[in-house]
Amino acid sequence: MPRVSKRAKKPASRSKRRTTKVKAKAKADRKSSKPVVAIVYASTSDEPVMRECEHVLEQFGIPHEQHLFSAHRQPEKTAAFAQNARKRGLRVIIAGAGMAAHLPGVIASMTTLPVLGVPLCGSAFEGYDSLLSMVQMPGGVPVGTLAVGKAGAKNAALLAIQILALSEPGLVRKLDQLKRNLEAGEKI
Numbered sequence: 001m002p003r004v005s006k007r008a009k010k011p012a013s014r015s016k017r018r019t020t021k022v023k024a025k026a027k028a029d030r031k032s033s034k035p036v037v038a039i040v041y042a043s044t045s046d047e048p049v050m051r052e053c054e055h056v057l058e059q060f061g062i063p064h065e066q067h068l069f070s071a072h073r074q075p076e077k078t079a080a081f082a083q084n085a086r087k088r089g090l091r092v093i094i095a096g097a098g099m100a101a102h103l104p105g106v107i108a109s110m111t112t113l114p115v116l117g118v119p120l121c122g123s124a125f126e127g128y129d130s131l132l133s134m135v136q137m138p139g140g141v142p143v144g145t146l147a148v149g150k151a152g153a154k155n156a157a158l159l160a161i162q163i164l165a166l167s168e169p170g171l172v173r174k175l176d177q178l179k180r181n182l183e184a185g186e187k188i
């Protein structure tokens, strides 16, 4: 009589199969260098600070894309980007703007992807105006708002990586290493 192993593998549950599929897709997207994070900013004046996002994403090998458009000056381009972002395979959007900084909020109103806002300074109010424009979103339309300026740009990229790390264990190892580096006194 054939012996039946007690440890015979049970078929994976539907949710487990789906999680495995999502993880495999995330990994495949990263391998194919398909952008998973978009960095958007409203003016060339914002570029030097928003470059900090790019540096961090590059350190972690995250495929990303950049766009320059403003919710006020190019409203249709902003809408088209937000409406197509998920279909194009993006997973997180980082948007930076100064003054009456509506870019992340407008994008967030047209997508269900997580949107991270970086308030930028340069106006008479030194970023306080853009901080309030982003952080004071009405209920139902969240924008994860970071600090004003360079620290916010770096942290937006790190937070985007932490979101991606929820389904990519390889990124968790890199984030743990960053914590050790910070503890040893290194700066990002």
Ligand code: AIR
Pocket: 041, 042, 043, 044, 045, 046, 070, 071, 072, 073, 096, 097, 098, 099, 100, 101, 102, 120, 122
């Ligand atoms: N801005 C441009 N369109 C909408 C907004 N909120 C912001 C830019 C920049 C500031 O206005 O994000 O920080 C000044 O832009 P510019 O192009 O006049 O130098």
